[in-house]
Amino acid sequence: MSTRRPGLFEPRAIGQMAPATKILLYTILIVWAAFVLFPIYWLLITSVKTPAAVNQGPFFLPFIDFEPSLHAWKELFVIDYEDTLRAYMNSIIISLSATALSVLVGSMAAYALSRVDYAPNLITILYFVALLAGVGVAVGIYDVDWMLATAVAVALFFLLARAVGRIYEVRLGNGDILFWIISQRILAPIVVVVPIYMMFQSVRLLDTHLAIILTYAVVNLPIVVWLMYDFFNSIPRDLEESAQIDGATMIGTFREIILPLSRAGLAATTLLVMILSWNEYLLALFLSTTKAQTMPILVAAMNAGERGVLWWTMSVTIVVMIIPVVVLAVILQKYITKGLLVGAVKG
Amino acid sequence: MNEWLDRHMGRLFLAPAVTLILIFSIFPLVASLILAFSRLRLRGGGFTMRWVGFRNFEKQLFGSEQFHLLGTFTTVSILGWIVGLAGTGLLIWWMVRYARTRFHWVGFLGRMITFGIAVGLLWLFCATLLSGNPFGTVGTTLFYVFVGCGIQFLIGTALAFACSQKLRGRTTFRVIFFVPMMVTPIGVGYTFRMLADVTKGPFAGVWQWAGLGDFAWATDPWAARIFITVADSWQWIPFVFIMMLAAFESVPRDLVEAGDLDGASPWQSFREITWPHVMPIAATVMLIRAIEAFKIVDLPNIMTSGGPGIATESVSLQAYYAWRSLDLGQASAVAYILLFVTVVICVSFFNLVVLSRVRAQK
Numbered sequence: 001m002s003t004r005r006p007g008l009f010e011p012r013a014i015g016q017m018a019p020a021t022k023i024l025l026y027t028i029l030i031v032w033a034a035f036v037l038f039p040i041y042w043l044l045i046t047s048v049k050t051p052a053a054v055n056q057g058p059f060f061l062p063f064i065d066f067e068p069s070l071h072a073w074k075e076l077f078v079i080d081y082e083d084t085l086r087a088y089m090n091s092i093i094i095s096l097s098a099t100a101l102s103v104l105v106g107s108m109a110a111y112a113l114s115r116v117d118y119a120p121n122l123i124t125i126l127y128f129v130a131l132l133a134g135v136g137v138a139v140g141i142y143d144v145d146w147m148l149a150t151a152v153a154v155a156l157f158f159l160l161a162r163a164v165g166r167i168y169e170v171r172l173g174n175g176d177i178l179f180w181i182i183s184q185r186i187l188a189p190i191v192v193v194v195p196i197y198m199m200f201q202s203v204r205l206l207d208t209h210l211a212i213i214l215t216y217a218v219v220n221l222p223i224v225v226w227l228m229y230d231f232f233n234s235i236p237r238d239l240e241e242s243a244q245i246d247g248a249t250m251i252g253t254f255r256e257i258i259l260p261l262s263r264a265g266l267a268a269t270t271l272l273v274m275i276l277s278w279n280e281y282l283l284a285l286f287l288s289t290t291k292a293q294t295m296p297i298l299v300a301a302m303n304a305g306e307r308g309v310l311w312w313t314m315s316v317t318i319v320v321m322i323i324p325v326v327v328l329a330v331i332l333q334k335y336i337t338k339g340l341l342v343g344a345v346k347g
Numbered sequence: 348m349n350e351w352l353d354r355h356m357g358r359l360f361l362a363p364a365v366t367l368i369l370i371f372s373i374f375p376l377v378a379s380l381i382l383a384f385s386r387l388r389l390r391g392g393g394f395t396m397r398w399v400g401f402r403n404f405e406k407q408l409f410g411s412e413q414f415h416l417l418g419t420f421t422t423v424s425i426l427g428w429i430v431g432l433a434g435t436g437l438l439i440w441w442m443v444r445y446a447r448t449r450f451h452w453v454g455f456l457g458r459m460i461t462f463g464i465a466v467g468l469l470w471l472f473c474a475t476l477l478s479g480n481p482f483g484t485v486g487t488t489l490f491y492v493f494v495g496c497g498i499q500f501l502i503g504t505a506l507a508f509a510c511s512q513k514l515r516g517r518t519t520f521r522v523i524f525f526v527p528m529m530v531t532p533i534g535v536g537y538t539f540r541m542l543a544d545v546t547k548g549p550f551a552g553v554w555q556w557a558g559l560g561d562f563a564w565a566t567d568p569w570a571a572r573i574f575i576t577v578a579d580s581w582q583w584i585p586f587v588f589i590m591m592l593a594a595f596e597s598v599p600r601d602l603v604e605a606g607d608l609d610g611a612s613p614w615q616s617f618r619e620i621t622w623p624h625v626m627p628i629a630a631t632v633m634l635i636r637a638i639e640a641f642k643i644v645d646l647p648n649i650m651t652s653g654g655p656g657i658a659t660e661s662v663s664l665q666a667y668y669a670w671r672s673l674d675l676g677q678a679s680a681v682a683y684i685l686l687f688v689t690v691v692i693c694v695s696f697f698n699l700v701v702l703s704r705v706r707a708q709k
Contacts, residue, residue, distance in 0.1 A: 017512065017513070022514070025509045025512060025514060026514070028505075028506070028509055029506070029509055029510065029514075029517075029520050032506055032524065033520060033523045033524070035581070036523055036524060036526060036527055036581070036585075037523060037526075038542075038549075039535075039538045039539065039542060039581065040526070040530075040538075042538070042541065042542060042549055043534075043538055043541075046541065054547060055547060057546065057547060057551055058547065058548060058549045058550075058551045058552070060549065105363045105364050105367060106364060108360045108361075108363065108364070109360065109361050109363070109364035109365070111360060112357055112360035112361045113361065115357075116357035116360070116361075118357070118358075118361070129373075129377075132373070132374060132377055133377050133381075136374075136377050136378050136381050137381060177361070181364065181368065184368060184372050185638060186638050186689060186690055186693055187372065187376070187686065188641060188642040188663055188682065188685055188686060188689065189642065189663075190642070190644065190663040190666045190667060190678075190682045190685065191375075191376065191379055191679075191682040191683065191685070191686045192371070192372060192375035192376055192379060193375075194375075194379060194382060194670060194675055194678055194679055194682075195374070195375035195378035195379050195382065196371060196375050198378075199374075199375070199378075214367075214371065215371060217367065218367045218368060218370075218371040218372060219371075221364060221367065221368065225364065249352075249353060249356065250353075250356040250357070250360065251356065254360075275528075275529055278531070279530075279531035279532060279533075281531075281532060281533055281644075281645045282644050282645065282663070282667070285667075286670075295531075296531055296532075296533045296645075299531075299533050299534070299537070300533055300648075300649065303537065309537065309540065309541075311541055311547075314537050314541075315541075318530075318531070318533075318534035318537065318538065321531050321534060322529060322530050322531065322534060325529040325530075326526055326529050326530075329525065329526070329528075329529045330522055330525075330526075333521075333522055333525055336525075336589075
């Protein structure tokens with residue numbers, strides 16, 4: 001028996017990696033980590049550079065290559081603080097409220113879909129859509145007063161819905177409703193934003209928090225329903241059944257039993273929706289001008305002027321935008337992974 | 348009262364979500380369709396609408412905006428003809444095979460729509476890119492979707508596989524790799540603009556050394572497109588990575604170890620055990636990523652404003668610019684074309700890839 005030294009590409013023992021493979025893997029991971037971190041590092045050091053230090057060419061190391069200064073931070077948070085702080089507060093208010101609304105409404109719907117059997121009639125739905133289109137055509141093209149048109153449509157719907165529904169009994173199930181809600185995510189915001197803009201304009205809500213909060217909540221609703229549906233489905237039903245025997249209502253069960261049990265799923269969903277609303281750009285561009293301006297809009301507006309992009313102040317605004325989300329995400333990373341995966345594996 | 352509440356509680360739980368979606372999604376969808384068929388004039392605080400039928404779509408697809416949306420069609424090169432005809436032949440063969448084996452009219456109709464879009468996009472590809480003609484926003488968006496998502500999927504999956512091995516410190520790598528997903532797209536756009544600066548950016552030395560000291564990537568169509576793709580990939584590879592990592596970790600370890608004992612090479616065990624297990628998740632991840640990629644608008648808007656010319660403009664951006672010039676009819680028509688292409692491609696992918704994998708597993 002000759003004891004041959006194992007080659008670089010051969011594992012030393014079963015279930016272990018060969019040294020060469022290990023080195024290769026580490027190289028890949030470290031190179032990628034550098035690629036991921038370098039832009040963020042560059043942002044951080046640019047935020048403490050003076051305009052001169054930026055314009056004279058690339059300097060990499062603070063204190064060695066260049067003398068760091070907080071002038072850009074001062075400019076944004078001491079001298080010109082009104083715009084920055086307003087946008088920052090707007091962003092916080094909007095993303096928190098939109099997330100709360102979206103998670104509340106979405107998880108209620110998800111819970112209902114996972115526990116109650118629905119059987120909406122397809123013909124009634126088609127009838128409803130036809131009425132909706134009719135209202136749109138009447139208001140848009142024939143200049144009918146929109147309140148009148150809506151009232152007529154509502155009356156027609158309630159008068160004839162049952163009669164129409166009886167013609168064909170084609171029932172949809174919970175799966176169809178779920179698919180319908182989730183499929184709203186395919187909708188590019190650009191398709192719906194123009195009518196939403198006109199709608200808020202007609203009720204004079206443009207450039208208010210409420211308009212943006214409502215829009216963000218709806219845009220993110222499909223994600224909440226999708227993630228929470230799978231989460232609720234994985235909770236065993238015995239607890240609720242015994243509570244129901246004790247006379248608990250659906251709201252009571254939902255609040256006392258289900259919500260506490262699904263904390264992990266709620267954390268993941270909340271964080272995801274919060275990040276999405278915090279970073280959202282296109283919808284805010286349409287719906288806000290000054291008062292309700294959010295951070296992404298402020299950053300874009302600041303740099304669109306005549307002076308070109310001022311790298312130092314731009315870096316500061318982006319750094320203050322990423323810090324809270326990155327901190328939250330790193331702390332809660334485990335939950336996000338879990339939450340996302342539940343949706344992907346089963347959905 | 349209480350009894351009524353109890354009986355209808357199920358509906359009341361679902362009602363807020365459905366109402367919100369009806370108001371903010373379905374109603375705008377219908378309104379947008381009506382807008383797409385009309386011309387809007389703003390007039391003293393209000394606006395007037397006039398029904399113009401298909402004229403908005405006509406202008407986009409065949410008229411003066413054709414170069415913008417689809418591209419310029421002058422001549423089709425020989426290569427374009429060959430690829431176009433071969434591709435069309437293949438698609439016809441696919442349709443005929445379906446019609447012969449298991450015909451169902453719903454399936455046939457769905458495949459007919461897929462077929463139509465596929466042939467249209469194929470010829471678009473042949474008549475512009477393969478013939479050396481400039482292509483429009485649809486082509487650019489598809490470039491972002493297919494090339495961008497392809498790259499993101501390959502790199503994200505590779506990284507996830509590397510990170511799923513038994514390595515020390517992989518938790519740290521995992522946290523680091525996750526970070527770009529949190530950065531606002533606006534921030535990604537500006538940061539990459541800063542990094543790409545040939546005189547003040549960190550790679551200025553490299554540019555000078557390569558003799559590209561006065562090269563402006565923003566004026567070269569392909570350089571600009573690739574640059575946007577790089578920034579987009581930086582942001583979205585983490586998403587693919589996280590999902591695929593979880594997928595790799597859900598592969599039963601004893602199966603892989605049993606394979607090792609039986610003397611399977613790493614490649615064999617990856618192909619025969621790991622890949623079939625993660626394939627359904629991979630398909631779903633790709634679908635989610637593609638759906639989001641069709642909406643791309645922030646990065647081209649921030650990094651290049653759609654330029655040079657229209658080289659990096661996505662369909663969403665085109666619709667946004669149309670809205671900004673108060674041409675709401677055109678904006679809605681463009682947006683609807685995007686919606687149609689997105690829905691057909693995503694639903695086809697879902698039906699033909701995701702569902703067929705699920706069916707095959709059962």
